[in-house]
Amino acid sequence: MTKTLINDEDFRKFGEYFYRKTGIQFEVSKRYFVDKRLIERINATQSDNFLNYFMMLRFDSDGLELQKLVNLMTVNETYFFREAYQFDCLVNSILNEITDTKNDRRPIRIWSIPSASGEEPYSIVIYLLEHWPGIEQWDVEIISSDIDTDIIASAKRGHYTDRSVQHLPKYLLRKYFVPKNDGFQICDDLRDAVEFTRVNLIDPMEVRAYREFDVIFCRNLLIYFDDLSRRQAADTFYDALNPGGFVCLGHSESMSRISSLFRVRKFPEGIVYQKPKEDI
Structure with missing residues (x-):
């Protein structure tokens, strides 16, 4: 299987789309984090490359793939009595x-x-x-x-x-x-x-x-x-x-x-x- 790569333009397109859907912005410092999770979903959906996956994501009528991606991209680390x-x-x-x-x-x-x-x-x-x-x-x-x-x-x-x-x-x-x-x-x-x-x-x-x-x-x-x-x-x-x-x-x-x-x-x-x- 050919290694999937996310280039700068892919990162920009995805970042703009994810922002419109969630209000969350990804800084360049998060690039490794975002790329890793995008590649995980590209492989899981057996898409050939980012562009094919991105097309599928945008036209996914039931929103299930976007929800799976949101679940991967959001960070949920906390503990009891934080800032008590x-x-x-x-x-x-x-x-x-x-x-x-x-x-x-x-x-x-x-x-x-x-x-x-x-x-x-x-x-x-x-x-x-x-x-x-x-x-x-x-x-x-x-x-x-x-x-x-x-x-x-x-x-x-x-x-x-x-x-x-x-x-x-x-x-x-x-x-x-x-x-x-x-x-x-x-x-x-x-x-x-x-x-x-x-x-x-x-x-x-x-x-x-x-x-x-x-x-x-x-x-x-x-x-x-x-x-x-x-x-x-x-x-x-x-x-x-x-x-x-x-x-x-x-x-x-x-x-x-x-x-x-x-x-x-x-x-x-x-x-x-x-x-x-x-x-x-």
Whole structure:
């Protein structure tokens, strides 16, 4: 079999196409990573070369090949209690402000995107159970979404290595996880507490169903977007939030550099971004 090569023009064409579909840009520094995964799919589909594969990809009516490629190209590395100061902010400041101003008994709704393999949404559940007294009085709905269908399936299984749980206190590991030969599985009650969905954040048709959230966690995703896609994501979050709702970004991300729609809120635990209580 002739060795498949990806030339500079192929890389450019694919990069532009993948960006249009996902909002994710690949820098030249990612060239080896992208080429390797493209070649893997070219061989798996028995395409003769990149151009034949690219033609098939673009005209794949059911989108299955694009989804397989997305699953290969997206990076999903995280762990429990990552950047835990924001979970502290959630239970000590954000939720108390939300419940103080809620004028009905509708559930508090939290959207975690991307879900990765589930560490983030399950960390939120554990924090609520362990540190927020309001969990006894309020119903909470947690939706966690990702563009990668394989990683969503992994999140639903809730099976983790020692590395994923390394920052968890031992008593929480005993309380919420079941030991397995090759790691730990999160308990059924916590798995049932999170609804996992597949969504493309920059597809207006897909995100329009995501509404009436009180808090959005979107940490360390926007760093993979360009300015246009970041602004589109900010607009999506604005539409998805209730007035007065909050967005939590990663420590290296700043909504102030992306959009003027949100207020900067400085709580003792950290900085988050709030949709004004009255539309602007």
